[in-house]
Amino acid sequence: MSVSIDLSGQRVLVTGASQGIGAAMVRLFHEAGAMVWVNHPGLPGPEADAEVLVAELNALRPDSAQACAADVSDPEAVRGMMLAIKEACGGLDAVVNNAGILRDRTVAKMSTAEWEAVIGVNLTGVFHVSKLALEILADGGSIVNLASISAILGFYGQANYAAAKGGVISLTRVLSREVARRGIRVNAIAPGVIDTAMSGTIPEPALAEMLKNVPLGRLGRPDEVAAVALFLCSPLASYLTGQTIEVNGGWRG
Numbered sequence: 001m002s003v004s005i006d007l008s009g010q011r012v013l014v015t016g017a018s019q020g021i022g023a024a025m026v027r028l029f030h031e032a033g034a035m036v037w038v039n040h041p042g043l044p045g046p047e048a049d050a051e052v053l054v055a056e057l058n059a060l061r062p063d064s065a066q067a068c069a070a071d072v073s074d075p076e077a078v079r080g081m082m083l084a085i086k087e088a089c090g091g092l093d094a095v096v097n098n099a100g101i102l103r104d105r106t107v108a109k110m111s112t113a114e115w116e117a118v119i120g121v122n123l124t125g126v127f128h129v130s131k132l133a134l135e136i137l138a139d140g141g142s143i144v145n146l147a148s149i150s151a152i153l154g155f156y157g158q159a160n161y162a163a164a165k166g167g168v169i170s171l172t173r174v175l176s177r178e179v180a181r182r183g184i185r186v187n188a189i190a191p192g193v194i195d196t197a198m199s200g201t202i203p204e205p206a207l208a209e210m211l212k213n214v215p216l217g218r219l220g221r222p223d224e225v226a227a228v229a230l231f232l233c234s235p236l237a238s239y240l241t242g243q244t245i246e247v248n249g250g251w252r253g
Helices: 020-031 044-060 075-089 112-133 149-153 159-178 204-211 222-232
Strands: 011-014 035-040 065-069 092-097 137-146 185-191 244-247
Touching: 011 020, 011 075, 020 035, 020 044, 020 092, 020 222, 035 044, 035 075, 044 065, 065 075, 075 112, 092 112, 112 137, 112 159, 137 159, 137 222, 149 159, 149 185, 159 185, 185 222, 222 244
Parallel strands: 011 035, 011 092, 035 065, 092 137, 137 185, 185 244
Antiparallel strands: none
């Protein structure tokens, strides 16, 4: 017996989707048949990457992917994005809050701007997108939020990032209760160290030390996180809400 996930006719928004885990999610949701919205913050690099990704997907299936610019920390930008999506396709069936940034520094050396920038994108951005998406999200839909192992272990130099991702886990629990009456499920994914450009900024000795804690002995792949997001947005996860799924190679096993 084979089991497949078919999201044909579903409309999915992934934030911060121009590269890394976000791009992997977009590709997998698209492969499952969904119409995908590829969010980027409107900066030249991410915008170019998003346009390349959209062109790639539309070449496979015409009119199945669309780029949309919005800085998730800006509520008016997010509102404009949601209005554009509603006008174009009527609404959404799933939202993946993936957008995130790093500004690593010890608390003693961290500036207020570095703290606020990370909280603004990684936590407040999830609030903005979730709140405004609920206005166009179909009943029975799904929201998936990206947390992090850093929220659980508290990595050195990541007070802003860990605090934001810890807040995402708590927000996920609360929101899952508030929208359950509409049949909307809200879950989070807490990846370990994944092989992306972001993890590429980790110094080699620190990365080697991290891998000593991973029973599977390697970095995770973006597609392995994407697979969990696809599952959470599928009927296979119909009784799963308010949960945080750790994808970390057994780090906390």
